Amino acid sequence: xxxxxxxxxxxxxxxxxxxxxxxxxxxxxxxxxxxxxxxxxxxxxxxxxxxxxxxxxxxxxxxxxxxxxxxxxxxxxxxxxxxxxxxxxxxxxxxxxxxxxxxxxxxxxxxxxxxxxxxxxxxxxxxxxxxxxxxxxxxxxxxxxxxxxxxxxxxxxxxxxxxxxxxxxxxxxxxxxxxxxxxxxxxxxxxxxxxxxxxxxxxx
Numbered sequence: 001x002x003x004x005x006x007x008x009x010x011x012x013x014x015x016x017x018x019x020x021x022x023x024x025x026x027x028x029x030x031x032x033x034x035x036x037x038x039x040x041x042x043x044x045x046x047x048x049x050x051x052x053x054x055x056x057x058x059x060x061x062x063x064x065x066x067x068x069x070x071x072x073x074x075x076x077x078x079x080x081x082x083x084x085x086x087x088x089x090x091x092x093x094x095x096x097x098x099x100x101x102x103x104x105x106x107x108x109x110x111x112x113x114x115x116x117x118x119x120x121x122x123x124x125x126x127x128x129x130x131x132x133x134x135x136x137x138x139x140x141x142x143x144x145x146x147x148x149x150x151x152x153x154x155x156x157x158x159x160x161x162x163x164x165x166x167x168x169x170x171x172x173x174x175x176x177x178x179x180x181x182x183x184x185x186x187x188x189x190x191x192x193x194x195x196x197x198x199x200x201x202x203x204x
Contacts, residue, residue, distance in 0.1 A: 022187060025051075030184025030192045034065040035097055037085035037126045037135075038077035040106075045118060045127050046073045047100045047110035049089065051185035052153065061160040063138060066146070066153040073106055075143075075154055082140035083124035084158060087132040089183045091193050096131070097183075123162045133169060133180060137162035 012020050025031075034053030038046045052066035063086055067075040078084050089097045100110045111118050117130035121137045128135040138158030146153045169179040182194045 025185075026187035029186045031186075033089045033097065033183060033185055034063065035087040035089050035093075035100070035129065035132070036065055036074050037087060037111075037128060038074050038083075039081055039126045040077050041080040042107075044107055045109050045111050046077050047087075047114070047116070047129065048074050049097050049101050050074075053086075056157060062141065062157055063136065063160060064155050064157045066155045068153050069151045075156065076106070077126075078140050078156055078158075079143070081125055083126050084138050084140070084156070085121060085124065085126045085128045086136040086138060086160075087129040088134040088180070090133050091181045091183060091195075092133070093129070093131055094183045094191065119164075121162065128164065134163070134165045134175075136160045136164075
């Protein structure tokens with residue numbers, strides 16, 4: 001295994017937050033995208049993508065997404081109605097996901113704006129994306145502030161209570177990863193899909 005002979009080192013206390021963001025989002029890749037559905041207390045649905053998102057625990061399963069100060073609708077909604085859905089972004093829905101990231105007024109519905117169909121959830125109030133190959137219903141268990149007191153992010157943690165998966169990518173409880181073709185986020189405007197896969201058995 002070769003080692004790089006020349007490197008550049010960055011002290012994060014000496015660079016701007018923007019440069020730190022570019023470095024970290026370029027290195028921690030690909031990041032799964034949490035396409036988060038939520039609903040306000042007044043019944044207005046919201047849909048927004050978050051690439052600061054991941055599976056956090058397995059038993060019981062929990063996921064988390066991190067909302068920055070510029071993305072307030074999802075955070076406001078889950079504080080009012082502590083439930084949300086995670087809709088898996090695939091090649092078929094990536095354009096709609098991108099369109100749903102537009103900044104809209106708090107009383108505007110991203111589902112309607114993008115032209116997506118709301119599917120009623122089974123156990124939570126927040127709607128699902130009917131066009132999504134898979135989705136998860138979650139109940140909020142914690143909201144944790146991370147970073148500066150005057151900004152930073154809020155990590156929203158939710159327990160998964162219901163999962164919906166299209167039969168075409170399902171074999172019992174196993175997911176056909178290539179068939180799912182989930183999309184991951186890289187830096188800037190770059191994305192990738194889980195279609196170029198390889199198997200690597202673990203050592204005994």
